[in-house]
Amino acid sequence: MATWVFSECGLKPLSRIxxxxxxxxxxxxxxxxxxxxxxxxxxxxxxxxxxxxxxxxVPMSVPSVSEEEEKLERVVGEENRFDPGxxxxxxxxxxxxxxxxxxxVKDPVRSVSYVLxxxxxxxxxAIAASFVNNWVVWPLYWIAQGTMFWALFVLGHDCGHGSFxxxxxxxxVVGHILHSSILVPYHGWRISHRTHHQNHGHxxxxxxxxxxxxxxxxxxxxxxxxFRFTLPFPMLAFPFYLWGRSPGKKGSHYxxxxxxxxxxxxxxxxxxxxxxxxxxxxxxxxxxxxGPVKMLMLYGxxxxxxxxxxxxxxxxxxxxxxxxxxxxRGKEWSYLRGGxxxxxxxxxxxxxxxxxxxTHVVHHLFPQIPHYHLIEATEAAKTVFGKYYKEPKKSGxxxxxxxxxxxxSFKNDHFVSDIGDVVYYQAHPExxxxxx
Numbered sequence: 011m012a013t014w015v016f017s018e019c020g021l022k023p024l025s026r027i028x029x030x031x032x033x034x035x036x037x038x039x040x041x042x043x044x045x046x047x048x049x050x051x052x053x054x055x056x057x058x059x060x061x062x063x064x065x066x067x068v069p070m071s072v073p074s075v076s077e078e079e080e081k082l083e084r085v086v087g088e089e090n091r092f093d094p095g096x097x098x099x100x101x102x103x104x105x106x107x108x109x110x111x112x113x114x115v116k117d118p119v120r121s122v123s124y125v126l127x128x129x130x131x132x133x134x135x136a137i138a139a140s141f142v143n144n145w146v147v148w149p150l151y152w153i154a155q156g157t158m159f160w161a162l163f164v165l166g167h168d169c170g171h172g173s174f175x176x177x178x179x180x181x182x183v184v185g186h187i188l189h190s191s192i193l194v195p196y197h198g199w200r201i202s203h204r205t206h207h208q209n210h211g212h213x214x215x216x217x218x219x220x221x222x223x224x225x226x227x228x229x230x231x232x233x234x235x236x237f238r239f240t241l242p243f244p245m246l247a248f249p250f251y252l253w254g255r256s257p258g259k260k261g262s263h264y265x266x267x268x269x270x271x272x273x274x275x276x277x278x279x280x281x282x283x284x285x286x287x288x289x290x291x292x293x294x295x296x297x298x299x300x301g302p303v304k305m306l307m308l309y310g311x312x313x314x315x316x317x318x319x320x321x322x323x324x325x326x327x328x329x330x331x332x333x334x335x336x337x338x339r340g341k342e343w344s345y346l347r348g349g350x351x352x353x354x355x356x357x358x359x360x361x362x363x364x365x366x367x368x369t370h371v372v373h374h375l376f377p378q379i380p381h382y383h384l385i386e387a388t389e390a391a392k393t394v395f396g397k398y399y400k401e402p403k404k405s406g407x408x409x410x411x412x413x414x415x416x417x418x419s420f421k422n423d424h425f426v427s428d429i430g431d432v433v434y435y436q437a438h439p440e441x442x443x444x445x446x
Contacts, residue, residue: 092397094351095336095432100394102346105375108390113383118175120382124365125165125184132158136308148307156315157363162188163320164365164381170200171377190285192316195252197278198263202270210328210374211348213337213426213433217259219328221337221435226258227425239441241420245321246314319364326412327352327370330419331400334434342431349375350398354388355412358405371399 135158139151168174169185182196189196202217209215213223222230230238234257237243252263261268264283266276297305328335328351335351338344355368367373369384372391379387392399403411423435 094333094398095434097344097347098350098398102375105346105391105394108394109372109376109379109387110390113379113387113390115383116173116175116378116380118177118180121165121168121174121380122184124382125188128158128161128165132162140304140308152307152311152315155312157319157360159192159312159316160319160323161364163192163194163316164367166194166196167203167367168365168381170196170203173378173380186282186285190282190289192313193249193286193289195263195279195282195286197275197282198270199252201275201279202263205270207374207377208345209348210345211336211338211351212343213339216348217256219325220256221426221433222257222424223428224425224436225428227438230257235441239420239424241417242318244325244420245318248317248320322412322416323355323364323367325419326355326416327374329353329423329435330415336432336434337426339431339433346375350395353400354402355409356402356405357409357412358407360409368402371395 132155135151135155139147139155165174166185166188169181169188172178172181174181174184185196185200189199205215206217209217213221227235238247238257255261255263255270261270263270264279264286266279266283268279271279293305293309296309300308331353335353336347337351338347349371352371352374354370357364357368361368365381366384367381369388372379372384372388373381375391376387405411421441422437424438424441425436426433427436
């Protein structure tokens with residue numbers, strides 16, 4: 011096949027050009043000076059010098075196989091990267107459908123048996139510690155009894171959800187006995203906790219351990235900021251939350267006129283506040299009978315151990331995952347998406363003591379499921395959750411690994427942006443620095 015080149019008078023045959031290596035340009039003899047043949051891409055300048063030629067581009071180097079593989083791996087990795095803030099492809103009804111039907115069945119006899127078990131242990135521990143009355147035993151008693159107070163709270167919490175039984179009166183009676191005994195207003199907390207479940211994962215509407223907006227964070231006074239973000243103070247927050255709620259929110263769990271409650275709930279709140287007051291009066295009376303030191307050792311210190319358990323567990327249900335978890339506003343929020351931001355935790359042999367409350371994702375989505383069915387329900391629901399489920403790190407006999415998780419979270423989870431419907435916790439540099 012003839013090869014042609016432009017000349018001043020038109021086209022004329024070009025002498026045979028031999029192939030050249032792809033690694034660069036070659037010069038060879040032909041009627042056109044400075045003819046460069048570098049690739050099959052032809053560029054013919056139409057102006058300028060009378061000596062026209064072929065100008066061709068070629069890559070100076072060819073990617074190696076390893077470079078191509080790395081590039082492919084990056085592309086595949088980006089495509090497979092999971093976005094926890096994206097709307098799931100499944101519905102709440104899909105999760106409900108895979109949970110076995112018997113998991114929804116409430117057995118009041120079984121529920122009451124857990125109450126009897128825990129109450130007997132509480133009294134047994136108190137009697138044993140008083141009888142031995144040894145300073146080697148007392149610290150062990152405080153930890154054990156504080157943990158049992160926390161177990162009583164979880165059963166009262168089930169009464170508030172209605173997962174204890176289908177009998178509303180039974181739930182109310184048992185709930186008042188359990189919660190009042192550890193100075194928690196049953197209906198006041200039950201109602202605010204219901205608000206938490208109905209709005210979980212919503213920046214403004216959530217009730218428990220919800221994030222502060224950046225503006226609200228910046229407006230906190232130094233003392234409030236210190237107590238909220240400096241351990242161990244946040245782990246002692248629950249009694250103060252009951253009295254005054256969280257920063258940016260008003261009202262009290264003891265006040266029937268608080269904006270926590272609607273008018274037809276006021277009688278319930280009054281009932282619970284009266285029960286709480288009666289328990290507080292009983293404790294004051296026992297101080298005169300047994301002495302304040304003995305009451306501090308038997309009840310006071312275990313009470314604060316219980317508070318630390320409650321704050322630790324409830325905080326870690328919504329914070330401290332290795333990957334940042336989203337919080338929502340506006341149209342981005344839904345009940346399902348909010349529930350999927352909660353986290354399951356493993357507490358070792360304490361799981362059974364505090365009634366598997368660490369199995370929390372399914373509980374948040376379906377609080378009607380009794381605690382003794384949560385593990386089975388979770389295993390079934392995981393087949394639908396996929397990557398939205400964060401598998402908990404396995405614990406040893408005692409969950410010491412969660413202390414590191416707690417520390418890292420308080421170092422990095424301080425506020426969220428004032429704008430945006432899908433936001434993530436951000437760290438304040440000064441607080442992060444002091445938490446090192």
